[in-house]
Amino acid sequence: MKPYNKNLKQSSRDLRNHMTEAEKLLWSKLRGKQILGLQFYRQKPILNFIVDFYCPVANLVIECDGGQxxxxxxxxxxxxxxxxxxxxxxxxLRFDNGQVLKQIDNVVHEIHNTLYIK
Known part of the structure; x- marks a missing residue:
């Protein structure tokens, strides 16, 4: 497991409870080991950051990026x-919110290919 910052625990919970529409959609495709049977976590504290999605087995972080x-x-x-x-x-891996909302199948395909190559 990567370095975990327990001081970000509450912030991480808040982010899980207030996900963007793009994050909700992508989470619906990642949760429950839907991609290659791999476990993903959402809003996971690593170092001093909270990453949107994290797959520890594959050492993969996925970010949904808004306009900021x-x-x-x-x-x-x-x-x-x-x-x-x-x-x-x-x-x-970074995807902008528009990609996730309008091209979710392409996003999932890219994630799958990234994981499969590992």
Whole structure:
């Protein structure tokens, strides 16, 4: 298991209780070991971050990005975060909310292919 920040436990619970529509849709495809029988967790604290979805067996993090991620500041923060997660051996897949909401089959296919290659 990757480093867990217990100080983020309540924030993580709050995020699970207030998921975006894109997160809800993607979670409906990940939960219950639907992809290759692998367990995913949602809103999982790792280091000082809360990742949207995490598959520990595959060392995979999946992020659903809203508009704030596409500002100069958002891109910078995401780059720093992705580098920190990569140092733990985690691969980060990012999808924007529009992709998830409008092309969920393509998103699931890309996740499946990423997991299958591992």
């Amino acid at each position: 991620h596409f500002t100069d500041e958002g891109l910078k923060v995401d780059r720093i975060r992705d580098e920190a997660l990569a140092q733990l051996g985690l691969k980060v």
